[in-house]
Amino acid sequence: MKVYTKTGDQGQTSLLSKQRVYKDDDRVHAYGTVDEASSAMGLAKSLTQKEWVVNIIHPIQVELISLAADLATEGTEDAGKYRISESHVQNLEGIIDELEQQRIPDKHFVIPGGTPVSAALDLARTIVRRAERCVVKVRRLDHVHPPVALYLNRLSDLLFVLARCVEQEELVVKVTSNVMENLAGTNNVSGEIVNMMTLNKAMKMIQTAEAKAKEIEVPMVIAVVDCGGNLVAQHRMDGAILASISISLDKAYTAVSLKMPTEKAAKPASPGQSLYGLNTTNGGRLVIFGGGIPVFDKGVLIGGIGVSGGSVEDDITVAKAGLAGL
Known part of the structure; x- marks a missing residue:
């Protein structure tokens, strides 16, 4: 059978019915x-x-062929000829519920384009919305099998949630990749450790950081980690708040994970930016406000220092002083 039939040359086509x-x-x-x-x-x-992702998309594409066939069928007689049913709609709802358990809730309007895959899914979502509007228009003057409109409505919701889950997973992969690069950078060709954060180095940093904290009269907690984010030493000054124990350690860990001071992570992690939602990943351990600084030795990442207890500016000042002590 030829691809071209010439039956539509006069601007008409045949419905399935x-x-x-x-x-x-x-x-x-x-x-x-x-x-x-x-x-x-x-x-x-x-x-x-x-x-x-493919396992979600492909079966729906198959169902859309049946849905298009239902739309191409005019009339209400012989209801058994329709292909899309309530069970198809319920299946979409089940997928949405599963994805929602994984998704980080959005607090702002989403701007499509976080990743190529999510951008394509958002494009599909808006086209499905248009298809739903087309069906509403047809339904005003003619019969449309009821589950068709319901299916399109749920599908647009599913594509939205799927796009967000894809973006979220890509973010986790990106952060993990940065961590692996950090770890790889500590080894030479033979696999031997070139530079490392020792307890002696950590104590020097803590001592100079504590001196600066005393100078500005703010009790601090100071943590130093190695290139893998593991604790080397931590010091809590008298009067420092309990919450600062975990916060200082997380700041040091974040600085190592991202290879940047924690205050610089705030902008790319803000709404609409490439790393939006960063601080919600990894169990909420990544910190995006100041007080954490990575430590390099001759260009090689060897660890990080994290300080907590005062204002963000105070924490940054004390962390910088600790870095200078090394």
Whole structure:
């Protein structure tokens, strides 16, 4: 059978239920828009390397063929010929519920484009919304199988949640990659450790940091970690608050993980930026306000220092003093 049939050369096409209609008919618009949505989902599928994402997208694309067929069927007689049912809608709701258990809630409007895959999913979502509007228009004058509109509505919700989960997972991968780079940078070709954070170095940093804390009259907790984020030494000055024990350690860990002072992580982790939500990953251990500084020795990351107890400015000042002591 040839790809071209010439039967539509006069601007008409046949519905699945055999009626001839013009190609700008509202029903044709509806199932044509469903085809667009499936293509955008196919783009997302081609961009991802995550099998679990493909396993969600592909079966839905198969169902969209049946949904388009329902839209291409005019009339209410012989209801058994319809393909999409309430069970298909319920299946989408089940997938949404599972994804929502993994997703970090959004507190702001989402700007698409966090990753190529999520951008394609957001594109598919907006096309599905358009398809839903087309169906509403058809339904005003003609019969549309009821589960069709419900399916499109749930599908747009599913694509939104899926896009956010993909972005979230990519963020975790990015942070993990930074940590692995940090660890790899501590070894030479033979695999022997070139530079390392020793207890002696840590104590020197803590002593000079404590001296600065006494000078500004703010009791602090000072923590020093090695290049893997493991604690080497921690010191709590008299009067320092209990919360600062964990905060100082997390600041040192964050500085090592990201290879940057913690205050510099605040901007890329703000709403709309590339690392938005960073501080919610890794069990909430990553800190995005000042007081943590990575420690380098001849260009090699050997550890980090974290300080907590005063204002952000006080913490940064004391951490810098500790770094200068090394």
